[in-house]
Amino acid sequence: MVNKNNKGLGRGINAIFQDIEDPDLEQSAVEDLPLEEIRPNPYQPRKTFDEAALADLAASIKTTGVFQPIIVRKSISGFEIITGERRFRASKLAGKTTIPAIVRSFDDPAMMEIAVLENLQREDLTPLDEAQAYDTLIKKLNLTQAEVSKRLGKSRPYIANYLRLLTLPVSVKTMLNDNQLSMGQARTLLSLKDKKQIPAMAKKVVAENMTVRQLEKLINELNAGAKKPKPKAKVKSPYLRASENQLGDRFGTKVNIAQTQKGKGKIEIDFGDPNDLNRILALLDVNLD
Structure with missing residues (x-):
């Protein structure tokens, strides 16, 4: 049920879901729940969903149904999704009224970590979604960058580089999410000493189809120009x-x-x-x- 390729996530989601991977337990725990009683995971780090991919999944669900149950937890009113929000969204698009689900008991920290880990295993996660996932673990679970690094099996610089993306101006974040800018270009833009120049420089990168190396060279020149020493005061006689x-x-x-x-x-x-x-x-x- 869980993708075995955890992309180097250390302890990973498989360890958390080891009880779910028992086929007998999984089959006995599956039940059809009304879609109207289910809400998305409040700790979901993914902010963007590929509408075309959702439409394809909805078409498949409309024809063959949902083969892989979603995982939910009971809340005060209805249920909250732990994993499987894409299947939930696609089922609604397909006009379904129920969805197969497994109900599990998780507290907020565990639910948050599972949601983050599951999303980090998806190859279509945007750089900003991934950055937000790391930020969520740090802020909500009171973890340090070093602890997140160890927990996920990623290097600390890797985590830090993604977190820096969250400091980009909103307009540049939009360009990154829309694939107008690459991760490498966005990271390079952050090396500009005059941060106010970042939005204009981002537009220049897109307009001129600049490579990361070309951008690095230009930014180095701009930064060097910003470092020009002030003329020394003349020595009085x-x-x-x-x-x-x-x-x-x-x-x-x-x-x-x-x-x-x-x-x-x-x-x-x-x-x-x-x-x-x-x-x-x-x-x-x-x-x-």
């Missing part, structure tokens, strides 16, 4: 520094002499308040009366 010191002593405050183009310049004299200004003006023999 000993004459100007000495003049500043003498004027500072004369007025009892800080004085700055700045030299501009073609030998021109300006003198800036700091003052603390109106009284201080009047004191300096008096020293300059400036009478405003």
Whole structure:
């Protein structure tokens, strides 16, 4: 019943479902449940379902029925799907009123982990759905990236790279989900130092059909340009520094002499308040009366 190819998911869903894999137990536990009493798994990480694939599955179910029961748990009102939401959705599309199901008792953490693991085994999971699955395990089960890595048999950098996709701007996430951008292109876009440039750069990638290598080169150039050092302030001549010191002593405050183009310049004299200004003006023999 469970796909044996767990794609390296460590402990994996097979271990969780080992009781379900007993054929006798499975057959005795199957019952037809009304579709109207079943609700999707609230912890379902998958946000997108291929409508064409659902239509094909619905056509098959309409003709031959559902061979593989879904797994549900009893809730306060009706049932909640643990695994098998595609079959549930396709059955509704096919006009069915009931679906074969196995009722199991799972608490919220177990239900969440099973939903995530089952989805991670599907090859049609989008990069963002996979990223959301890891994020769900971390936040809802209070796991670290290292713990998720060990639990699923994935490297920590692998988990981290997917989680970073969740920080993409919404418009870029849409492009990724629509297969306009690849996983590699999306990850490369995240290396832009000026994050505000990401949406425009994503559009450029699609419009020019850029490869990951081309994108990396362009972003490296942009990032290098952003690192250009600010021009160093010109070193003042000993004459100007000495003049500043003498004027500072004369007025009892800080004085700055700045030299501009073609030998021109300006003198800036700091003052603390109106009284201080009047004191300096008096020293300059400036009478405003």
